[in-house]
Ligand SMILES: *[C@@H]1O[C@H](CO)[C@@H](O)[C@H](O)[C@H]1NC(C)=O
Ligand SMILES: *[C@@H]1O[C@H](CO)[C@@H](O)[C@H](O)[C@H]1NC(C)=O
Ligand SMILES: *[C@@H]1O[C@H](CO)[C@@H](O)[C@H](O)[C@H]1NC(C)=O
Ligand SMILES: *[C@@H]1O[C@H](CO)[C@@H](O)[C@H](O)[C@H]1NC(C)=O
């Protein structure tokens with residue numbers, strides 16, 4: 397058996413892999429602490445020759461993207477889990493992974509010294525970091541702002557959008573960080589979502605509560621959306637995609653009391669078909685795609701089916717965006733069903749965070765492996781059901797899980813401690829990195845047949861023909877797994893309790 401585990405400590409470690417500085421807050425796991433002079437990092441991959449593989453491991457017990465190298469074998473061993481790779485059966489093509497440039501994220505990051513702030517951006521976007529290639533940006537304020545606002549907050553009607561202007565928050569907190577992130581990763585693509593139209597365009601004349609866009613302002617609101625893109629483009633920030641608006645259900649059933657605007661499926665269809673679609677097509681942003689829905693999975697597939705009964709709206713829509721918040725009760729077959737109804741529209745998860753539920757009293761739990769596991773298992777589940785991307789919510793929050801003007805606090809992959817000029821990379825950060833760092837845009841999911849249930853796994857082929865397999869041992873005990881690749885041979889792996897593994901080979 398020994399030789400199956402012939403895992404050598406790699407020379408890639410010598411290429412400046414800086415280890416995690418752990419801190420245990422007594423919450424069932426550890427964070428990694430970064431400050432102005434130190435932050436853990438994992439250098440760009442060096443993939444070994446054919447016959448070998450690299451494995452990165454993170455675990456409840458403290459490993460963080462720990463790299464080792466191993467060799468294929470043709471000997472067979474008994475295993476708790478056997479995974480058979482099928483290179484000939486492919487599924488969805490990946491768009492990417494990322495997080496959101498909210499006002500709250502910018503405010504927290506800007507409270508840090510330049511050097512510490514730079515480590516946050518490098519941790520997410522740099523070659524030595526998670527290599528995020530998607531960034532979501534709110535159009536105007538969200539609940540993760542210190543006030544409610546839009547880009548045209550006049551008291552009266554302003555159909556010519558004379559009073560349109562970006563806010564101080566864009567200039568101070570969003571644009572500079574987005575520009576810096578783009579410098580770190582040229583593959584970074586942005587997409588935008590509005591939480592609400594200016595109040596004067598709405599039935600309730602407010603930022604929150606039960607309210608819809610007045611039909612007489614459908615066209616003005618499309619122009620407002622395009623104006624936002626013009627402004628960001630003038631800062632070198634072009635939008636890859638535009639969603640139809642964050643969580644329209646909040647404007648219909650306003651439980652959370654956050655900035656929102658309701659859309660019925662037919663209203664959204666009409667607006668996309670007659671206003672947003674044509675206005676974008678005629679603008680400088682005709683290559684920006686439209687993502688419909690941007691709401692909880694329980695609206696799938698009926699909401700989009702209803703919206704797509706408008707054939708022109710369907711035609712203008714490239715993909716369907718959804719959020720994670722009720723994933724624990726909404727089964728994944730609703731995503732499959734949406735895919736089978738509309739196979740030409742890609743599916744993408746555009747917002748996730750833990751701590752949103754009233755019964756989750758602790759909004760931020762520093763070091764919680766359990767929350768990291770929630771991210772890992774949800775990403776796996778999404779990827780196994782045709783989803784092409786997974787985008788985290790706020791890039792950074794403070795230890796209350798804010799700021800948020802509605803006190804709708806949640807957890808984040810990075811928590812900032814401005815007082816000490818340091819930040820904490822949570823297990824959620826590493827859970828996401830196990831996918832984002834290794835599965836670049838254009839990767840295609842491969843079939844992976846499985847015997848044994850204690851492990852979950854997904855496999856991909858990257859555009860440069862590497863194989864990437866991610867496995868998670870859900871048990872609190874060791875597992876022995878075998879991956880069979882007909883061409884290369886077998887990989888035998890010991891999986892420590894509650895551990896995630898990314899395996900990469902040529
Ligand atoms: C930053 O972190 C490093 C590594 O833990 C530590 O040696 C150093 O003292 C810290 N610097 C400050 C200013 O806290
Ligand atoms: C395993 O067998 C295959 C097919 O015979 C061969 O191509 C491959 O090189 C072998 N791998 C090892 C590690 O011996
Ligand atoms: C995969 O396809 C190749 C070429 O099309 C074929 O030679 C091979 O037998 C197939 N493998 C499996 C497992 O079906
Ligand atoms: C921090 O960065 C900003 C913008 O890049 C720059 O204007 C400022 O001088 C820097 N501050 C320090 C202390 O380096």
Ligand SMILES: *[C@@H]1O[C@H](CO)[C@@H](O)[C@H](O)[C@H]1NC(C)=O
Pocket residue numbers: 549550551558559
């Ligand atoms: C809107 O713009 C007009 C001039 O274009 C200006 O007189 C007015 O004060 C502005 N209103 C607000 C609320 O900014």
Ligand SMILES: *[C@@H]1O[C@H](CO)[C@@H](O)[C@H](O)[C@H]1NC(C)=O
Pocket residue numbers: 707708711
């Ligand atoms: C869909 O879009 C294509 C290309 O822009 C266009 O030719 C076609 O007429 C559109 N179909 C509908 C139903 O709008």
